[in-house]
Amino acid sequence: MISNEALATSLGLEIFNKGEEKNVECGYCGDLLSWVMGKAESGCAWMTVMNNVNVAAVAVLRDVACIVLVEGVKPDENLLSRAQIEDIALYGSSEDSYTLSVKIDKLLKSGI
Amino acid sequence: MNETLKYVYEVDGSDFMSAGVASADVKKNLKMLGFSGDLIKKVSIAMYEGEINMVIHANGGIATVEVSDDCVSIVLADKGPGIEDIELAMSEGYSTAPDRIRALGFGAGMGLPNMKKYCDEFKIETELGVGTTVYMKVYNS
């Protein structure tokens, strides 16, 4: 288990919003919001290409550790401001979900 | 707490960009009241899906949440188009969400199944052209 901030540093993620410090326990990839709502574990690093404000709502309600916008996607204005208001960690990466997942898995297993 | 707390939210159907606000507020209140993470998770998921459905499919509605020591009860009432075939609507993957809504990440057809899965009691009353009311209860076990 590592902190969201340590995860962002280790993977060189872009930090759109620093957010509250939380521990990352696992990962989840998905773009269909009600799918994520029903299946994601709390404390996960959530990788998605969705970048609208509803992503923040799901992240808050499911207690994710951080949102990672993948493949170069940037948050839209509403998502960014909701992330700031709700104090959620919101990161970005140019890599795809699979590549990041493999790296996150390694990090979680090595427990740095 | 001995008495029942009641929260009422008007869910704005014209603004699906701010949908989820009522659910987030309920979650915050339950946390403050000291309910377990498990109960909060169930209520959050069920209420969010219901709230979003009112916004996307019914042009908004009223959410009423009653909280007592042993139970959280949620009633979501709208004056939308109603649901023609409840059984079909309840099946995983069924969705009538239009493309512009799907582009936001909705429309997996998992909302109603999620609500049923995470509630201890779940009931839908609906009439075409009149509206839909969803009744949900989550017990504090």
Ligand SMILES: Nc1ncnc2c1ncn2[C@@H]1O[C@H](COP(=O)(O)OP(=O)(O)OP(=O)(O)O)[C@@H](O)[C@H]1O
């Ligand atoms: N309050 C409502 N009023 C009218 N129709 C509804 C209502 N709630 C659900 N429906 C109908 O039931 C279908 C299934 O709902 P469900 O929540 O499972 O999926 P969805 O909202 O389409 O997609 P998702 O929830 O996965 O984003 C909807 O597409 C819609 O046709």
Ligand SMILES: [Mg+2]
């Ligand atoms: Mg839905």
